[in-house]
Amino acid sequence: MELTNRIREAGFRPVAGDALRIDATEPTAFLAENPGTLAVEVAAGCRAQLVVLCGAPTAAELRIVLGTGAALEAAVVFLSEAFAEISVVQEAQSSCRLTTAQFVSSEMRCRIGLEGRGAENELKGFFVAAGTEHCVAEIRTEHRATDCRSDSTVRGVAGGAARGEFRGMVYVAPGAQRTDARQQNRNVLLGEAARIETQPQLEIYADDVKCSHGATVGLLDGEAVLYMRQRGLSENQARSLQIEGFVGEVVSHCGIGPLSGLLTEAVAAKLEKM
Amino acid sequence: MLSVKNLHASVDGKEILKGIDLEVKAGEVHAIMGPNGSGKSTLASVLAGNEKFTVTAGSAEFLGRDLLSMPIEERARLGLFLGFQYPVEIPGVTMANFMKLAVNEHRKYRGEEPLTAGQFLKLMREKSAVVELDSKLTSRAVNEGFSGGEKKKNEIFQMAMLDPKLAILDETDSGLDIDALRIVATGVTRLHTPQNATVVITHYQRLLDYIVPDYVHVLYKGRIIHSGDKTLALKLEKEGYDWLINDYREE
């Protein structure tokens, strides 16, 4: 697949074996291709970038640990049917930015544990399902310490007879005061037989918290389509541009090398065929 | 260029336009004024083809074609531009992508080749100078996070990019400070040629200091109740609409 090759050529450092320990303060971008099991540890105060590519049918298990004050920016890209379990454990003051991209049938289960005070996690993900594809994005964010912040956004597009599922959970443990947690899931159905199921859930056992979640399924802003048509775009053009933008907002969050641009092109290419 | 006859239009069963007649020729600038709720924005929307409104009677010809039978995008490609009073934000869609598609659709309609990326960028740079639009804004999502003034400048920038035959500018002056107003108005004037025409919908005389109209029409309760030259706008500024409305009531 073209995207696979272009990611390979992007100059990331390949990961060999099933463990990666990062103890550099200057970030290096790593690439792990079709990992079975991979344990990544970012040592205290260190930083790194990591791209995980599921380009062949995979059952991946990814365990990421961020030490105190560590920072990681990671992206998980699904280009082949895959089942992936991702766990991220974050110590105090660590920060993690995640981008997840599901281009084909895949089930992603992501568990984020904010274990140390002041840890931050930002996740932006999308799936684009066509034909009879079935994408599942499960994000469980656990706030187990005080003063942590999490913000997850997943956007889904389902065409044809595809199915998209979002299962979100923000869990705030007793005592995890001053938690700031946000979770958002927005979906667009393009296909006549397509289906979206979404479960944005909250389980909260502390009172001094700011938690919110939202989920939407449905058409995008009709005013915007009208506006674009006034500038001469056909309704179809306006709608596809809008959907590209809808996914694009999530993709642009990714700051790893040229990945954001590559993903944007791949999204446009897939949408065009839908 | 534009010939509107006895145009009636309604929204949700309520009649807003109750018989509009308007003739606009190439090279002309028309100003449409009138108190709030008189139907000015509706007229603009109906001419642009907003499907929210239903035309119940009358006709409109544009460049010899039946305007009312065309979908909104065809009217646009034929050369009708509407500058929105409240430009819509389109998250995630960059100005550059949007404009490139729009410009090339216009070109395709006229049977011209699409612009290359280089030509397009050059055009963007050139036209953004017309309204002093920060070139950074063109890499942002359409209208998203733009200030009120930036949104209006962006409308005129798009007008410059698309080079319409007829531009209808709906309250383009509202919400602008004096500097932005000058920039926007000067931009519109610079784009004016003997081959195109402009219809300016406004509340205030101040925009007309820059964009000098050939005709001024007063719209009230869905009808044009009075037309005159630019001095009418000055008189309205001084005396308000009451003298006209009172006359109209007496009729």
Next chain:
Amino acid sequence: MEQIGGREYKYGFTTEIETETIPKGLSEEVVRLISAKKGEPEWMTERRLKAYRHWLTLEPPTWAHLTIPEIDFQDIIYYAAPRPPKKLGSMDEVDPELKRTFEKLGIPLEEQMALAGVAVDAVMDSVSVKTTFKETLAEKGIVFCSMAEAIRDYPELIRKYLGSVVPHTDNFYAALNAAVFSDGSFCYIPKGVRCPMELSTYFRINAAGTGQFERTLIVADEGAYVSYLEGCTAPQRDENQLHAAVVEIVVERDAEVKYSTVQNWYPGDREGRGGVYNFVTKRGLCRENARLSWTQVETGSAITWKYPSCILAGDNSVGEFYSVAMTNNFQQADTGTKMIHVGRNTRSRIVSKGISAGSSQNSYRGLVRVAKAAEHARNYSQCDSLLIGDRCGAHTFPVIDVRNRTAVVEHEATTSKISEDQLFYCNQRGLTTEDAVGLIVNGYAREVLAKLPMEFAVEAQKLLALQLEGSVG
């Protein structure tokens, strides 16, 4: 259906059943016995048996976010009605705690007596109210009677509608209810009739003490309208631990039903001992252009398991759910709604306000489903949680399932607490902390309270404040 109202006594029904109870436990004999005691026709007995046999195949649901102690269904007396509630001689015998609550709520003495179980024979006022009430309804052809009377007097309607929205196969507790329901209310509004007053179970003398397995059926025929009030704001004295009621509502074409509940069953004591288990199945079916609106204020019961739902079968039908659920001490509530969009242009709106205090657990659980044929269906849900204190829990479990691309579904949820600043501000203006909390909570719940009929709303407001006493330190 035109004949309703003038129907004759038909099935040799006798209301003179001796006050007696049958042994604990449930069996086919017990079901037959219940049916016989109530003098029911054969078809009703068969229905009960069918439900019972189905119930035997079921297990109690465990998916809710609730910790439910195991219930021994063979340790329950399934027939104790129509035993009148234990009468007390005078208000002096009433629990002082209960009396204090009545006073705070500003409930008239007569009502206090009725609610506390003091003999009310002397209270002539409410009887006369009942009589005028019945006459007015009869003029309009409106039927409002007990379920037992309905089975006797309106068998066609009951056969047509009972179990049509909540079949006995629906869930464990619905099956149990269908087998052993004690009594309940039946309400029928004929075509095109607007019920001129709010119907309330409170006005129906035999609604009192109907026990743990209440069955309600409301039918609004084409173009009819009714507003129905269930329950009462005052704490009801009740010895039953398990309540498994079923409420079915049929809203025919162009009809509208508003169903309001204020539920304040005994919530157990501060240590979480005792209290009612309220496991209720409530559902309405909307035909074309019909509208069903559920409003609930849930403050009582030790455990609440309740999801008033709307099946929007007809095109252009509308479903609404407005809820305030408050839990304190060791109460647990798992409540919400289901909006099932089947028809085209169906619309639904969900507003849920949860308030958790003490060591309680409060969950919103909801389902919004848009079927494939439900073109242009629209749903908006807003679920807010307010936490008071750091030992309680507030949870949100919505499920959205959309199979039509023209549908638009939006769900939003927020969680917050009463801020120190708000309290300080109120204290500075001379309010006690308790008053301030009451004020803030009522403001938070206002959107829902505003949907209640006026007198109900005023009492519900007081109730919310009262229920929170002692929860803010």
